[in-house]
Amino acid sequence: MYRYDSYDEAFVRARVAQFRDQVRRRLAGELTEEEFRPHRLMNGLYLQLHAYMLRVAIPYGTLSSRQLRRLAEVADRWDRGYGHFTTRQNIQFNWPRLEDVPDILEALAEVGLHGIQTSGNCIRNITTDAYAGVAADEVADPRPFCELLRQWSSLHPEFSFLPRKFKIAVSASPHDRAAIRAHDIGLRLYRDDAGELAFEVLAGGGLGRTPMIAKTVREHLPARQLLPYVEAILRVYNRFGRRDHKFKSRIKILVHEIGLDAFRAAVEEEYARSLDPEDVELAALELERIEELFAPPPYEELPARDPLHERRLAEEPAFARFARTNLRPHRVPGYAIVDVSLKPVGGIPGDVTSDQMRRLADLADRFSFGELRTTHTQNLALPHVRLRDVHSLWELLEEAGLGTPNIGLVTDIVCCPGLDYCALATARSIPIARALARRFAELDAQERIGPLSIRMSGCINACGQHHIGHIGILGLEKRGEESYQITLGGRPDERTAIGRILGPGFSASEVVDAVEAVLRFYLEGRNGPQETFADFVERVGVETFREVVYAPVRAR
Amino acid sequence: MPLFAHGRWVEDPWRHLADDEPLGDVASVTVSLNRLLGPEGPAVLAHPGRLGVRLATEDRVESLEPFLCRLGLIVVVFANFADGRGFSTARILRRRLAWRGELRAAGRIFVDQYSFLRRCGFDSFEVPDERVASWHPDNVAIPLAYRTDSEGGVASIWRLRHNRCREPRP
Ligand code: SF4
Secondary structure (H helix, E strand, O other): OOOOOHHHHHHHHHHHHHHHHHHHHHHOOOOOHHHHHHHHHOOOEEEOOOOEEEEEEOHHHEEEHHHHHHHHHHHHHHOOOEEEEOOOOOEEEOOOOHHHHHHHHHHHHOOOOEOOOOOOOOEOOOEEOOOOOOEOOOOOOOHHHHHHHHHHHOOOOOOOOOOOOEOEEEEOOOOOOOOHHHOOEEEEEEEOOOOOEEEEEEEOOEOOOOOEOOEEEEEEEEHHHHHHHHHHHHHHHHHHOOOOOHHHOOHHHHHHHHOHHHHHHHHHHHHHHHOOHHHHHHHHHHHHHHHHHOOOOOOOOOOOOOHHHHHHHHHOHHHHHHHHHHEEEEOOOOEEEEEEOOOOOOOOOOEEEHHHHHHHHHHHHHHOOOEEEEOOOOOEEEEEEEHHHHHHHHHHHHHOOOOOOOOOOOOOOEEOOHHHOOOOOOOOOHHHHHHHHHHOOOHHHHHHHOOOOEEEEOOOOOOOOHHHOOEEEEEEEEOOEEEEEEEEOOEOOOOOEOOEEOOOOEOOOOHHHHHHHHHHHHHHHOOOOOOOHHHHHHHHOOOHHHHHHHHHHHHO | OOEEEOOEEEOOOOEEOOOOOOOOOOOEEEEEHHHHHOOOHHHHHHOOOEEEEEEOOOOOHHHHHHHHHHEEEEEEEEOOOOOOHHHHHHHHHHHHOOOOOEEEEEEOOOHHHHHHHHHHOOOEEEOOHHHOOOOOHHHHOOOEEOOOOOOOOOEEHHHHHOOOOOOOOO
16 A cells, blocks of 8 residues: 655645644744635534544545554544544544644644645545455456546645635446435546556546536546646636636536536637646656555465365354345455444444454454455445455454445434434434434344445535435434425436435434335335346336325325 | 735735726726726727736636736636635646746635645735735745645645656746
8 A cells, every 4th residue: 555755744744833833823823713624624623513523634544553543543632532434534632622622733744634625615535435455346456546636636736726615536347335425526547448557437426415426527647647638627616717606616506507518619729739748657667666655565365265275154144144235345365354333223324443453453462464445335344354364354343343234225324423423414314313323223134125225414515425325314403393304216326316305304303213114115015136226116106105204204 | 906926915906996087097907807808808908007907706817818818917806715726727827728827816715725726826915904914925825735836935846756746837
């Protein structure tokens, strides 16, 4: 994985020193909160309902055991002993004190972590497939491109005061696990007919108040031209994106208002006119350097199947269940990707204690070349586990309360912090997620329901990505009461779709019953277990759910 | 307006004319883009002294292209702290249009933006009176940047790493 050299270190340290001075000026009263705000935001520091919140970037979701141990130390020393993983592969600390933040950032800088551009109207942390570099179905590791984008966008002189925040996601597999179509720019890496790496470039996706699916701006972009092309898109957006209204200032509105053709023409012209061969050459050299750092770990040569592993699968049903739900195919024979669920029944989705972080770091050292991943569904993964080690790993995960076998199932709920923490929230989301998890806790029933992504947001900003959940739940406020709107038909995958609203919202006490009614209707009506929930909704339509849900729920 | 250029406070030799102010015979004047492009344009261009232009935040810099060789100064006005359009204006001028003359930032600029402004190619700064006391760019500057566009005393890490370090662009 990527390792900082002395330049990266100097860069981040200079940034910490700069922020330390800004905090000092704030505490001394030289800066008002209004003046301080843009500085703290550009370092990932929010002011929430009860306290500051610090968001730390995990670039493209790749994390070393050493970094995770440092995050555990931060949680213990300066926070309340836990952290929260987000839908953008980052981690948040909910209780830091302002005067401690420079020290926290310095401690993070020592292990190559920072909070730069995790908020504010700038280019945010680049996200990608959590299984990048190891997925059996990918064409190439997308992370070197992500790292190149990270460096290029860090303190970008031209794009640090954009109309609004800007999110870029990269996928390198036919199966999109990074939801690239829900991003301001989505990049799909593929091999073209000549066998060369190329990108399909999409733009104008986004959730929030006006959800839109990204559209293809360029079908085929030679991979080495990535930066100038992305820069052209950003320049067009920076110049012509709306700045008159917060809700209209994302790039999706610009693309929508001027139309895809006009947008594409503007980008292509900007790209053609500003292309500088020296920039392209230097970026190509840098990409080569980065690629070397992403060289695969020293895998053993192993047979594709492991007899011991298979015997245990046959003999231990609980282990077999874990393997069915939490194991993913690895591109190297004899290895697997092991997902670690942060969604135990009764827990807060995405929360991890410092003890668990340290345990996970130890397990990563022992079983996964010291490497972990954060996923955009708020889970973690150990990306390089020998098949023969999966059983021992599973036992140790169980011991640490981290062995929940529910990846991709009904209780693997994506959920934003909502009204328990977030200053913008209109409703609670965590208690609803917990109630849902309790209702569907039974493992056989979860497997019977099959692949299902429930996603929930505590307000229209949609951090919980409810629009693209198979079942989306949006918490609103109606006449002083929390009201939960359900959407069906969303998809988070390569066929990304925005869910449609089922009907009037439900109260906090009704919403779990409503989800249960939806699922009961599916189980009774599906064409066998091969028909997933998403396919079923597509076949029967959202309308057919109305009667079966509202009458019984409201009758109770 | 106090003017900061090349690391120190200097006198502003330019007169910045309001649209209804006559050109007169002042040696160095700036006019708005509208005035340059309007009916008075030919007279402005034929003015005997040095000529500069003030661009409002929303002005399209491309419309200056036919006049660049006539200009001695381009001022880009920032409407407010959060409006970053002026950064793109500067970048287009410096790189695409290869403007080598003085490029000045004015309006609602903050000292904490200094590195960004320099890296986009600004070389002088009209600092609002109330910000003069806190204008200490050396305290807030970050001496390194990744990208290759680095100007203004900020070293490019990519150039350093790949042995392409050369004098920053003028
Ligand atoms: S969706 Fe709303 S409530 Fe949830 S984290 Fe985002 S802003 Fe806060």
